[in-house]
Amino acid sequence: MIVQELIFYAFSLVMIFAAVSVITVRNPVYAVLFLVLAFFSAAAIWLLLEAEFLAIILIVVYVGAVMVLFLFVVMMLDINLVPFKEGFIRYLPVAVLVALAMAVELLMVLWARGRFGADMFPVPPLSSADYSNTRELGQLLYSNYLLPFEVAGVILLVAIIAAVALTLRTRPGIRTQNPSAQVRTRRDESVRLVKMKSEKPRSV
Amino acid sequence: MNGAELLLAAPEYLVLVMACVVMIVDLFLSKERGGIIHMLSMLTVIFAAIITLRGGFLMDTTQAATTFNDSFIRDQMGDVLKVFSFVMMGLIYIYAKFYLRSFDLFRSDFHALSLFALLGVMLLISANSMLMIYLGLELIALSVYALVAFDRDSGRGSESAMKYFVLGSMASGMLLYGMSMIYGATGSLLLPDIAEAVRTQGADDILLVFGLVFVVVGIAFKFGVVPFHMWIPDVYEGAPPAVTLFISSVPKLAAFAMAFRFLSSGLGDLHFQWQNMLASLAVLSIVLGNLAAIMQTNIKRMLAYSTISHMGFVLLGLLPDTVFGFGSSMYYVIVYGIMSVAAFGMVILLSGRGVEAEHLSDFKGLNQRNPYYAAIMGLVMFSMAGIPPMVGFFAKLMVLKAVIEAGMLWLAVTAVVFAVIGAFYYLRVVKYMYFDEPESEAAIVAPVDFGAALTLNGIMILGLGMFSSSLITICMTSFG
Numbered sequence: 001m002i003v004q005e006l007i008f009y010a011f012s013l014v015m016i017f018a019a020v021s022v023i024t025v026r027n028p029v030y031a032v033l034f035l036v037l038a039f040f041s042a043a044a045i046w047l048l049l050e051a052e053f054l055a056i057i058l059i060v061v062y063v064g065a066v067m068v069l070f071l072f073v074v075m076m077l078d079i080n081l082v083p084f085k086e087g088f089i090r091y092l093p094v095a096v097l098v099a100l101a102m103a104v105e106l107l108m109v110l111w112a113r114g115r116f117g118a119d120m121f122p123v124p125p126l127s128s129a130d131y132s133n134t135r136e137l138g139q140l141l142y143s144n145y146l147l148p149f150e151v152a153g154v155i156l157l158v159a160i161i162a163a164v165a166l167t168l169r170t171r172p173g174i175r176t177q178n179p180s181a182q183v184r185t186r187r188d189e190s191v192r193l194v195k196m197k198s199e200k201p202r203s204v
Numbered sequence: 205m206n207g208a209e210l211l212l213a214a215p216e217y218l219v220l221v222m223a224c225v226v227m228i229v230d231l232f233l234s235k236e237r238g239g240i241i242h243m244l245s246m247l248t249v250i251f252a253a254i255i256t257l258r259g260g261f262l263m264d265t266t267q268a269a270t271t272f273n274d275s276f277i278r279d280q281m282g283d284v285l286k287v288f289s290f291v292m293m294g295l296i297y298i299y300a301k302f303y304l305r306s307f308d309l310f311r312s313d314f315h316a317l318s319l320f321a322l323l324g325v326m327l328l329i330s331a332n333s334m335l336m337i338y339l340g341l342e343l344i345a346l347s348v349y350a351l352v353a354f355d356r357d358s359g360r361g362s363e364s365a366m367k368y369f370v371l372g373s374m375a376s377g378m379l380l381y382g383m384s385m386i387y388g389a390t391g392s393l394l395l396p397d398i399a400e401a402v403r404t405q406g407a408d409d410i411l412l413v414f415g416l417v418f419v420v421v422g423i424a425f426k427f428g429v430v431p432f433h434m435w436i437p438d439v440y441e442g443a444p445p446a447v448t449l450f451i452s453s454v455p456k457l458a459a460f461a462m463a464f465r466f467l468s469s470g471l472g473d474l475h476f477q478w479q480n481m482l483a484s485l486a487v488l489s490i491v492l493g494n495l496a497a498i499m500q501t502n503i504k505r506m507l508a509y510s511t512i513s514h515m516g517f518v519l520l521g522l523l524p525d526t527v528f529g530f531g532s533s534m535y536y537v538i539v540y541g542i543m544s545v546a547a548f549g550m551v552i553l554l555s556g557r558g559v560e561a562e563h564l565s566d567f568k569g570l571n572q573r574n575p576y577y578a579a580i581m582g583l584v585m586f587s588m589a590g591i592p593p594m595v596g597f598f599a600k601l602m603v604l605k606a607v608i609e610a611g612m613l614w615l616a617v618t619a620v621v622f623a624v625i626g627a628f629y630y631l632r633v634v635k636y637m638y639f640d641e642p643e644s645e646a647a648i649v650a651p652v653d654f655g656a657a658l659t660l661n662g663i664m665i666l667g668l669g670m671f672s673s674s675l676i677t678i679c680m681t682s683f684g
Contacts, residue, residue: 105414109385112410147213147272151327151339154220155346158320161227162350165313169356 008048015041028074036067050127053134209271212278214259215252215286216326222248223319230312238310242301245315246294249322253290256283262678270332274394277332281464281534281682285329285457288538292453292545293322298657299549300446302650306555309355309444317354318450321347325454329461333393334383334470337462341379341426344455345372351450352443364442371435375425382418385411386471395470407473416474419466420481426459427515430488440508445560448504449548452511453541456518460537463522464530475525482519483615489516490619494626502562506629507547510588513626514540520619521603524610531680532602538675539587539599539668546584546661553577553650553658567633569642577648578637580662587665589630590623595669602676 018038022031039062046055141149226244233240261267261283268279297315304310324343331337349372353365387393389411390401402412421432428436440448467478493513500506518540521533554561554570561567570578587594600623607616650658668675 109411109414144273145275145335147275148333148335148339151336151343154320154323155339155343158317158343158346158350161313161316161320162346165311165317165350166353166356 004048008045011041011044011048015045028079029071032067032071032074035070036063039063039067051133053137209269212259212269212271213276213330215256216323216330218252218255219248219319219323219326223316223323226312226319227316230316233312238312241312241315242297245297245319248319249290249293249297253287256286256290259283262287274396275333275336276327276330277465278330279682280678282329282461284678284682285461285534285538286326288541289322289325289329289454289457292541293318293450295545295549295657295661296446296449296453298653299449299545299552302654303444303446303552303555307355307444309446314351314354314446317347317351321351321450322454325458328458331462331465332395332469334387334395334398334466335393337466338376338380338383340458341422341462342376344458345376348447348451348455351447352439354447355444358442358444360442361444364438368435368439371425375422375432378418378425379422382415382420382422385415385418389415395465398470399472402471402473407477412471412474413477416471416477417481419471420478420485423459423463423466424485426462427456427518428512429485429515429519430492430512433489433492433512436512437505437508440511441502441504441562445504445548445552445555449545449552452507452544452548456511456515456537456541456544460518460534463519464534467522468525468530472525479523479525482523483612486516486519486523487615487618489513489519490622494622494629497626497629500629501564503551503564503567503633504562506564507544507551510626510629511540511544513622514588517600517603517619517623520607520615523612523615524606526606526610527680527683528602528609529606530683531676532599532606534682535676535679536599536603538679539595542661542664542668543584543587543596546580546658546665547588549654549658549661550577550581550584553648553654564633564636565643567636568640570637572642573645574648577650577658580658581637582634583662583665585630585633587669589627591627593666593669595665595672598669598672598676 015038018034018041021034022038025031025034039058043055043058043063046052046058222244226241226248229244230241256262259278261269261278261280268277270277296318300314301310304314321344324340324345324347327336327343328340331340349365349369352368353362355361386398389409390398390405392398392401425432425435439451443451467474467482471478490513493509493511493516497506497509497513500509514536518533518537521529521536523529551561554566567581570581583594587596590597590600592598604616604619607619
């Protein structure tokens with residue numbers, strides 16, 4: 001048990017450090033890499049909670065796909081960061097005030113009548129060896145949460161439509177491929193057989 | 205889940221399938237035959253309305269049924285709101301067709317995205333769990349962000365879509381944060397279970413109140429009430445009028461349903477806490493909305509601030525947490541949607557080819573140019589100002605009665621004082637139309653269906669006012 005706790009604290013510390021670094025480092029590429037580190041630590045903590053499927057998904061989808069895409073965008077675009085930092089000092093007092101208020105509120109909730117203490121929640125029983133996290137999630141997703149699951153799919157569809165509708169422009173005079181014409185092309189459209197006399201080898 | 209339970213969501217299935225059909229059919233149509241897309245969308249809302257009416261929930265006050273493991277609820281309130289959403293959508297499509305045609309924007313994206321937004325509205329109206337509330341909200345929001353930027357060559361449209369997107373994402377984040385707190389305190393996503401948990405463990409839990417604050421922020425943003433109103437004037441002004449038409453009417457019905465289900469069905473025992481929050485939001489909206497609207501010279505911005513004050517009235521009706529209060533609030537939001545559709549229909553009517561009529565001065569001398577449409581605009585303005593026998597008067601009357609019955613006299617007095625101040629800018633439009641000389645002599649021409657829809661809209665404003673009792677009765681019985 002003590003080993004598990006040590007692992008938990010180690011990953012938690014790394015995650016907090018990474019999360020703070022994301023917003024403090026100057027180089028956006030480093031920021032993205034720190035975000036990857038934060039996700040990775042979170043995945044490790046989920047593993048400790050026996051949420052194996054979610055941990056793997058977090059790494060595969062977020063680290064593997066989303067963050068790599070993010071990294072590409074950050075590296076491709078030459079973003080000038082100076083304008084973002086403008087007015088930092090001017091807005092600082094307001095920002096500090098809001099942050100302080102939020103922090104005080106959070107602490108009030110956290111300390112209220114031991115709502116979040118470790119003594120409030122019993123240690124969850126360890127599941128047996130043949131327990132499958134993936135199967136449980138799948139069954140819930142396709143039974144209890146069928147409607148939300150489908151609606152989430154519709155939302156993704158709308159996102160695709162919106163992205164295409166906002167960016168697709170058909171401008172005249174641009175040379176583009178026409179896949180259906182390419183597929184429908186026949187041999188005699190591109191190959192022409194020409195009859196010609198065979199050349200006689202020059203006698204040496 | 206058996207077949208009958210699945211069929212409870214039949215109107216939703218129809219709208220979802222038709223939104224996809226519209227997109228696919230468009231691939232096979234030439235640009236000149238876009239009218240088919242319009243017809244398909246109209247048929248969708250008509251058939252969705254018929255299916256909803258045949259469900260039998262509209263007149264039955266006691267019946268309520270849930271499906272999809274309780275995350276979807278079908279009841280009288282939901283069906284009334286849905287049917288009115290369909291009616292408004294039908295009018296919106298007719299008005300929008302004229303606008304899109306004359307600005308050369310007629311693309312099937314508008315119809316597909318607005319049908320998806322309508323689906324989001326329907327799902328939000330029927331949501332019975334926090335998850336469905338969030339998903340319905342996001343479905344509306346995402347479709348509307350894209351619709352606001354629909355005119356891609358308009359810089360103002362893109363700018364306002366960006367503003368709306370950033371602020372909307374913030375609001376969604378807040379709402380989710382609040383939901384996570386409530387989930388943490390009650391251990392359930394389903395609103396009836398949350399209500400049960402709150403009842404057993406007591407309402408003075410700081411965690412619940414903390415979550416409630418963020419939920420109220422999310423709801424307030426959706427309504428667009430002060431101080432979460434910043435997006436409304438910019439979006440109303442920047443979006444094409446055909447889209448503003450939609451934003452200002454149908455999603456407000458969904459926002460009302462969301463507020464009722466979340467605050468009363470789910471967190472009814474926290475009534476004392478949210479009553480105070482909503483009261484301050486409502487007063488601020490009525491005061492700021494009416495004062496700021498006076499200073500506007502742009503009709504779209506003026507109507508935006510008028511929306512803010514009207515939404516303040518809707519919140520007032522929610523305050524007492526009584527059947528009468530909810531009924532009057534629901535009546536108000538339906539009436540407001542009908543008036544708003546008519547007002548933006550008039551803005552579209554005055555927009556000539558390529559030039560949008562967005563200045564108040566464009567209404568000058570409308571009576572000389574076309575007395576019939578001037579009369580309809582007059583009806584709308586009198587109704588919004590709350591002058592009898594128009595429908596807007598009865599809506600205000602009911603809400604104020606509910607507030608006074610709950611013993612909050614000072615709220616009612618404030619609301620009346622600022623409603624009277626607000627009457628100034630509505631009547632100014634009437635003055636422009638009847639007593640000023642027109643700035644342009646161009647004749648106002650509209651297609652037959654546009655004129656018919658606007659006439660119907662005007663009749664609704666007048667007729668629902670004179671024979672308001674049946675709609676009021678339905679609204680009242682929806683809540684018990």
